[in-house]
Amino acid sequence: MNISSIAGxxxxxxxxxxxxxxxxxxGLTKAAALELAPDGTRVCSVHPGTVRTAMxxxxxxxxxxxxxxxxxxxxxxxxxxxxxxxxxxxxxTGTEDRLPDATVSIGGPxxxxxxxxxxxxxxxxxxxxxxxxxxxxxxxxxSVLRLRNSPGRGLVAVRPDGHVGFRCGTTDAAGLSNWLSxxxxxxxxxxxx
Numbered sequence: 001m002n003i004s005s006i007a008g009x010x011x012x013x014x015x016x017x018x019x020x021x022x023x024x025x026x027g028l029t030k031a032a033a034l035e036l037a038p039d040g041t042r043v044c045s046v047h048p049g050t051v052r053t054a055m056x057x058x059x060x061x062x063x064x065x066x067x068x069x070x071x072x073x074x075x076x077x078x079x080x081x082x083x084x085x086x087x088x089x090x091x092x093t094g095t096e097d098r099l100p101d102a103t104v105s106i107g108g109p110x111x112x113x114x115x116x117x118x119x120x121x122x123x124x125x126x127x128x129x130x131x132x133x134x135x136x137x138x139x140x141x142x143s144v145l146r147l148r149n150s151p152g153r154g155l156v157a158v159r160p161d162g163h164v165g166f167r168c169g170t171t172d173a174a175g176l177s178n179w180l181s182x183x184x185x186x187x188x189x190x191x192x193x
Contacts, residue, residue, distance in 0.1 A: 001047040001082050002029045004097040006161055009047050022047075025053050030064070035095025042093040049161070082184045099152050116145060117158055122165070122185045127152035130172075131171040139185050159183065 007015070008022030008146040029045040036043055050056055052072040060143050064070050081087045104125075117123050121141035126132060127150045138144065157166040158174060166179035 001086060002043070003078065003082075004029070004045045004047045006047050008045075009161065011102060012078065030094045037093055042118060044093060046078060046085065047079050047161070047163075048073055048081070051075060051078060069071045077182075077184055084182050086177070103149075104147050106145050110149070114162065119143070121160060122180065122183070123158045125150075125156045126171075127154050129153050130155050133173045133176050137173055137180065137186065139180065140179065141185050153192045175186060 002025050005018075005022040006023045008026045009020045011019050011023075026045060026047075029043055033043040049073055052074055056063075056072065058090065059072075063070075064072055100114050104113050104116065105111070105115065106146070113125075123145060124133065124138075124142060124144045126144060126146045128148055128153065130146075130153045132144060132146075133155070152169075153171070154167065154169045155171055155176070156164055157179060159165045165183065166176055168175055177186060
């Protein structure tokens with residue numbers, strides 16, 4: 001498991017060496033995944049946003065104010081994502097699993113999916129015939145959209161950075177709840193009935 005950064009996907013001005021190292025780690029992950037897959041070895045990477053570490057100790061809260069989740073991540077949260085990928089995402093190797101920019105219909109004129117997902121928070125995309133997850137699972141930073149032009153009963157949950165974090169062929173409320181908990185987007189106990 002390689003720990004990269006969102007800087008390895010989007011890039012940032014003024015920290016070129018850091019960005020280059022994270023893009024390099026991303027490429028190494030993909031190459032190693034291809035080389036080691038025949039032996040059954042998976043190689044994955046995670047790309048967290050701003051995490052509270054020694055490197056960010058001097059950053060104040062204004063640094064994260066414009067992020068979709070406007071706070072610092074904690075190392076324990078990254079560790080839970082690594083554990084999820086290592087233990088549960090066993091059919092994943094060498095991929096960031098980013099949602100493609102497709103034309104979708106949620107009612108009204110067709111739109112591009114990346115435009116729909118440009119808002120903050122986690123987006124749960126339901127196929128046309130999917131059962132919606134119970135409200136008890138959904139926190140205030142989670143939006144649900146029904147894709148009327150996508151037949152099926154499944155759902156895809158997209159992280160704020162556009163990467164697919166959870167998918168299932170039929171609505172799996174427990175699985176979605178576990179994933180939302182891993183990324184700290186689950187409804188807090190005070191918001192649950």
